[in-house]
Amino acid sequence: MSSVEQITGALNAPARSKLVPRTCPVCGAGKQESKLFTPRNIDPARLNALSFASRKVPEFMSHELVRCLRCDVVYACESGDAAETGEAYHEAQFDSSEEARDAAASYALTLESALATVTDKDGVLDIGTGTGTFLQQMAQRGFTGLVGIEPSPAAISAADEDIRPSIRMGLFDPASFASEQFALISCFMTLEHVHDPAALVNACYGLLKPGGVMVVVVHDWRAWNNRILGRRSPIVDIEHLQLFSSRSVTTLFNKAGFVQVDCQSFRNRYRLEYWCKLLPLPGGLRTAVDKLIKRTGLADHKIAMNVGNLMVVARKP
Numbered sequence: 001m002s003s004v005e006q007i008t009g010a011l012n013a014p015a016r017s018k019l020v021p022r023t024c025p026v027c028g029a030g031k032q033e034s035k036l037f038t039p040r041n042i043d044p045a046r047l048n049a050l051s052f053a054s055r056k057v058p059e060f061m062s063h064e065l066v067r068c069l070r071c072d073v074v075y076a077c078e079s080g081d082a083a084e085t086g087e088a089y090h091e092a093q094f095d096s097s098e099e100a101r102d103a104a105a106s107y108a109l110t111l112e113s114a115l116a117t118v119t120d121k122d123g124v125l126d127i128g129t130g131t132g133t134f135l136q137q138m139a140q141r142g143f144t145g146l147v148g149i150e151p152s153p154a155a156i157s158a159a160d161e162d163i164r165p166s167i168r169m170g171l172f173d174p175a176s177f178a179s180e181q182f183a184l185i186s187c188f189m190t191l192e193h194v195h196d197p198a199a200l201v202n203a204c205y206g207l208l209k210p211g212g213v214m215v216v217v218v219h220d221w222r223a224w225n226n227r228i229l230g231r232r233s234p235i236v237d238i239e240h241l242q243l244f245s246s247r248s249v250t251t252l253f254n255k256a257g258f259v260q261v262d263c264q265s266f267r268n269r270y271r272l273e274y275w276c277k278l279l280p281l282p283g284g285l286r287t288a289v290d291k292l293i294k295r296t297g298l299a300d301h302k303i304a305m306n307v308g309n310l311m312v313v314a315r316k317p
């Protein structure tokens with residue numbers, strides 16, 4: 001397996017491949033130092049390409065997940081072969097450009113004060129950039145040298161013309177960049193999917209200039225909404241090889257050498273129509289709600305909500 005696959009081996013492979021045991025992806029502790037979080041729940045008949053699409057009906061399938069008693073990360077203690085992951089990436093869909101725009105704007109807004117402390121604004125790397133909307137936000141804030149990495153050709157072709165040339169198709173390969181090249185590296189909603197999140201964060205540390213900042217957004221398994229839903233939470237998903245909490249994601253960045261690791265929950269601002277799509281409603285009721293908000297003109301109304309995500313801002317000394 002190449003280092004690229006080890007680091008970016010990204011999406012968890014479908015269960016059709018052989019399952020390989022995993023130790024804690026943050027601190028390396030073995031399964032004996034963990035507690036069961038959810039038992040394995042995989043129905044091969046329902047495992048199809050849809051499982052890897054980002055817009056989908058939740059299927060509540062997952063590998064056996066355990067919680068590391070040392071660092072608090074919840075992780076799949078078995079997973080498929082990383083080699084199949086590129087394929088899964090290509091099959092995956094991406095957020096519609098409007099939703100991606102709303103997400104990027106929410107992230108940029110939350111980052112405002114952290115970005116104000118970044119004086120050298122040359123070099124931004126956005127891993128899993130989708131349609132490049134976060135890069136556009138950074139361009140508006142005076143950042144230059146923008147690079148986005150995105151495996152989905154569909155996402156890239158949907159990108160605006162001004163940003164499309166900055167997006168490289170493929171998986172993140174640290175070897176294709178010079179060390180200490182970037183002032184800012186972002187990676188949103190991706191760390192859950194990679195086989196080796198520590199390798200990814202370590203590689204980013206090497207690519208950052210001294211004083212550079214890495215920012216990630218992850219699901220928080222300890223957030224109240226995720227705790228209430230338990231194994232019915234959309235974060236318990238076969239695509240997710242690990243789920244972070246404030247403590248575990250902070251440990252991940254500290255171990256890589258980052259300092260001033262700041263971890264906070266934040267609010268996502270989306271159109272009401274999109275929030276309704278995320279509600280766990282049966283089909284008929286969902287359609288009725290959808291019609292109602294469209295008829296009343298509320299569908300495009302933007303609402304900010306804390307959905308149980310964490311934003312981590314970490315600085316390289």
Ligand SMILES: [Zn+2]
Nearest residue numbers: 024027068071
């Ligand atoms: Zn651990």
